[in-house]
Amino acid sequence: MVRVAIVDNAPACQTILTGLCRRYEAEQGRALDVTVFDDGDAFVASYTPDWDVIIIDVDLGGIDGLGVMRRIREVDDAVEAILVSLTDEYAVGGYEINAMSYILKPPSYEVFAHDMTRCLDGRRACERRTIQVISGGRTRRVRLDEIIYVDSVKHRTILHTMLGNMQIVCSIIRFEERLIELDHAFVRANSGYLVNLAHVTAVAEHEAIMSNGDRLPISRPRRAAFKQAFASYVNAGRRSGRAGEPS
Template structure:
């Protein structure tokens, strides 16, 4: 797991770094840690490579919530933990889907509890994250945010709640990767997240945002059964 500490206080950042080393020794795991003393430096170089970010809310010249929003615009999957001396600011964490917050001065037991939560968060999400490397850069998003995936030649187009992204791949390989989740083919070359299905018609499936996707006669029975199972009903 890769951890970033973004804090303009060298003393506070050093303390968190020491805590991470102590956590590694106690849990017998290896964490990679990088420290940034300015949010600008961090945002300029960030390309979705971290799993967890400990972010100071009250840094000179920047607003931690705005920094978190900028992070979210680049990476919807990374875990964010706010570090603050004023707890009332941390309640805004829901706006950027923060994992948690820590109030300064940070004590090791509290920090270790939050880091363990982040570690488990990352383990659960790691196998269900999609990482695309294309001409536009590196894009990472959670599989749970995918509405549907369609094949376009040698590429796949991922239609997500954040927008559409393209990357090389095959429907077969993606179906295997997402086997633990509820994705099902409606036609050859179109994989739909059953979470977002709102209607199954005679020859089409409607997903959120009123997008209609074709449903083949050959796959209709299997698709409908999988959807009923997902919804907890009986077919």
Template sequence: MIHIAICDDESALVDSLKELIRQYGLEKSVEIKITVYYDGLELIEKYDTTIDLIFLDIQMKLLDGLRTAKQLRKLDEGVGIIFLTTLTQYGLEGYKYQALDYIIKPLKYARLKSELDRFLSRRQKEESPFIVVNNDSGKYKILLNSLRYVETFNRNLLFYSEQENIICYKSMKEVAQELAPHGFVRCHSGCLVNLSYVKGVKKLEISLITGETLTISQPKRKEFMEQLTEYWGDRL
């Protein structure tokens, strides 16, 4: 199933786009869930991390599409965004928020079909595993290929990702079990590191490709090195 969101303050356009998306789903035999938001602020406040693609109007009253996209990238760096606009220059500006494309209003089915075909093809090739993190400020979808390491922090966990550092209330044991199949290994009791970011290990210090360094405990070193060697061996 694909979860598509429409964020536009024009109800007539929303209804039209919903019908076109449903038509596409029937033609392609693809199950599509559609969620509608009538303003960027509503989308941000009620964001659902299961959303795969967002049709986002650029010109809205309370929170315009460009500012909405900027906030969206803090919540979900992987969700697809296609801007809806009447002015080409606004669509081009949207590319700095990693938008897939933009569609000039009024919408034509042929263009919509082309965009959805391209999105589905890319999704099949590039779909990345992720973890969903909840805390008091909201819910965040973190792609695992952007997560460098997880560290204990004031009785909670702190996720160090490319989008930002995010607090998580799960236990280290729970997160370690969840991420173990994806190349994450403990370097000490309070730190879980993504092996794809490891550049090298010297004595009790791990160097990451980002320039950061982490400590490895003596009791964990042997097991860590064995798993790192196995991980590198699979990729050499």
């Protein structure tokens, strides 16, 4: 079942948006578990990255909808977002928080249904490209293509991502098992480094050069296998027209 959060402080708008969800559910045959929130701060405070779609009013009073989504993006870059507003003056902000769409009130069913379908289709694809981790006492959802590499130092596992580094509660061995189930682009460079081949810009004799400029040593026993894996990845990317791009 698809979990949908409606965040709007106006009862009339809550009713309209809930009604649109129920009509979509009936006409499209896609079960929606809809929960309504009337306070953006409370929604952020209780947020866990297991929502599929957030439908949020830009003008909530207090913290606005864009501010709510900025804070949500700190822990969940995968949830789909639909912004709703009485005016289009905040539409540019939708790009900043990676919203799927921006709908003017009152929304028509046709526009709503089109954008909800885009969200759900995008969500299915995104589920194959994200992984949940525990970091800083919170559950976070991380996109696989944003992980540059993983390292393990003194029993600490660190994710080096495009958005910064985070220490996670998981051994590198177990994390490697989880990653390989989702994406075969992750390969060991040595016992302490797990590398995303999508972020390897070059392979020298003894090291891999990463997209963030880090140079990671490749151990002698893994050198031939690593170079072969990288060459296969690059060739596959060339055949699909995506060589050099994150997976």
